[in-house]
Amino acid sequence: MPTLAETLVSLGRLTLEDPRRGIRAVLDLGVPIPARTAALVLVAVASAIFMHLGTLLLPPSTDPIAGFLTGSPIRSAILQWVILLASVVLIYRVGRARGGTGSFPDAMLVVVWLQVIMLVVQAVQLLALVLVPPIAGIINILGLVLFFWLMTSFIAELHRFTSRGAVFIGIVLTAFAVAFALVLVAALFLGPEALSDV
Numbered sequence: 001m002p003t004l005a006e007t008l009v010s011l012g013r014l015t016l017e018d019p020r021r022g023i024r025a026v027l028d029l030g031v032p033i034p035a036r037t038a039a040l041v042l043v044a045v046a047s048a049i050f051m052h053l054g055t056l057l058l059p060p061s062t063d064p065i066a067g068f069l070t071g072s073p074i075r076s077a078i079l080q081w082v083i084l085l086a087s088v089v090l091i092y093r094v095g096r097a098r099g100g101t102g103s104f105p106d107a108m109l110v111v112v113w114l115q116v117i118m119l120v121v122q123a124v125q126l127l128a129l130v131l132v133p134p135i136a137g138i139i140n141i142l143g144l145v146l147f148f149w150l151m152t153s154f155i156a157e158l159h160r161f162t163s164r165g166a167v168f169i170g171i172v173l174t175a176f177a178v179a180f181a182l183v184l185v186a187a188l189f190l191g192p193e194a195l196s197d198v
Contacts, residue, residue, distance in 0.1 A: 100159025
């Protein structure tokens with residue numbers, strides 16, 4: 001009987017080799033909904049911890065938004081959780097609106113597994129910052145590419161879409177729509193002058 005660590009490593013290797021097969025294997029595990037909910041919180045906390053470790057290794061940022069995000073570990077964890085939960089809702093709602101068949105609990109597991117993979121990338125990047133700082137930037141770019149490739153594949157498998165290209169376009173359009181909505185909300189509540197430095 002494989003241990004949890006061995007199972008995660010095996011699933012991680014399969015995910016990198018074939019993202020659609022990897023996420024399908026994860027979904028087929030039948031993880032209970034309470035465990036998925038708890039995992040969403042745990043990956044948010046882990047991501048916040050890695051974010052704060054990164055700020056200790058980098059020069060202080062003068063960006064007020066970055067300062068707000070990294071000013072408190074608890075605030076960072078809460079914001080991470082909110083972002084992840086919003087991602088679950090969007091993946092589920094937008095996918096279903098486009099004819100997808102994925103469920104909300106499975107969308108949650110998709111986000112959790114994607115975040116687990118990206119946490120490994122964050123850990124490698126932190127290690128690079130300590131040992132070989134110039135490589136950290138390259139890892140960051142590769143991590144971004146990996147993120148979009150995995151997300152596209154995961155959503156395609158979740159909703160049984162055949163075209164990953166169409167899914168990727170949907171992700172980009174949804175991201176622009178969300179960003180535009182956030183800008184409008186910020187302008188309404190903070191005033192146009194709050195966006196002058198954006």
